[in-house]
Amino acid sequence: MSDELVPDPSQMRASDADREKVARVLQAAHGEGRLDLHELDERLRDVYAAKTYGELVPLTADLGMPSANLPSPVQQNLPSSRIGGTPGPTTSIAFWSGVDRRGDWVVPASHSVVAIMGGVELDLSRARFAQAEATINVFAFWGGVVIYVPEDVTVRVDGAGVMGAFEDSTHKTPTVPGGPVVRITGVAIMAGVEVRRPKRKKIRGDKRAEIED
Template sequence: MTQYDLDILASDRERSEAEERLRAAVENGRLPLTDLSARLDEVHASRTRGELEEACRGLPRPGPRDALVVDRPATSRGFVAGVFGGFERKGLWIVPPRMTVWSMWGGGKLDLSEARFSSQDTEIRAVALWGGTKIVVPEDIEVEVRGFGLFGVFGKRAARRIGKPGAPRVVIKGLALFGAVVTRSAVVTRGKG
């Protein structure tokens, strides 16, 4: 930011963004909880963008994947089906805590690579009957795959445990009968901050 940008009066939206930045820093272990109250007081007292930046000193700007678990309702229903057709969920969306996806004589794709989660733990029940479902998961979450393939395939390629504290956990379970449920990892591009 230039000096001119720092001297501009801060808006309410910019104060809210600074509050979220501080809360995310506490959640990610970058800022001790004991420092949060004083920093929030600085944000509320800030008149300019420069003062807001000072309140957030030492913290990176949030990237596109910094807050994976959000305190907002899901933007997709808990049941999605591709019967003699297909379905696709991708882009920025909020995953419900429990979701069931059916592929019956059809197919579908569930892409979680840009998604946010409404719960720390998410369960996806995938059923493929003479159909197929592809589930794409980002690399920065914990994934457990417990599905079963009977004359079909229930792929476990994306299953992994990671030690990062606070990472969302997704459990994918279900059945592939004369069909396939495949999982794969997507490389996540992080924003620069």
């Protein structure tokens, strides 16, 4: 049996009706002066050329207006609310060891990650957030940190590397606006901090294996 990938919701096909809804939002934005005529023309061309929900979502994300209310799997497959709950641990520390934090946990307003000759993996796929904005402070020395951020969480990465690096690959896929905001900052000294989209499932017969984008 050949391998089959579980569909990425943002890559699901949009309908003509979906495109028309987005077009109406853009036209209303032009009427309110949010878009000039040139911008409207550019975005309308993108609307009618769009094949997937992931291509439609960014076209209205910066307008500060009611959304097109697309019946998008991008929205349907995400939790109705990620905000609220009793804050979980405020630290993840790996010293010559490893920490793997995933599943249902509540990210506090501030969470510190320390990886010294060790590794830390934080997966926010199913996490809730104590507040609408959270900061993850990272200190990595001869270690590695991987943070998985789903598409309904806005991420801002501004850490510094000293013979190391903060690498953000989430820009490769669109962010669904309106969710929590996570700032990832800190310093990586001879170490690496990677910010990625969550792992997806790859089906092989009866078995599932995790793959990364």
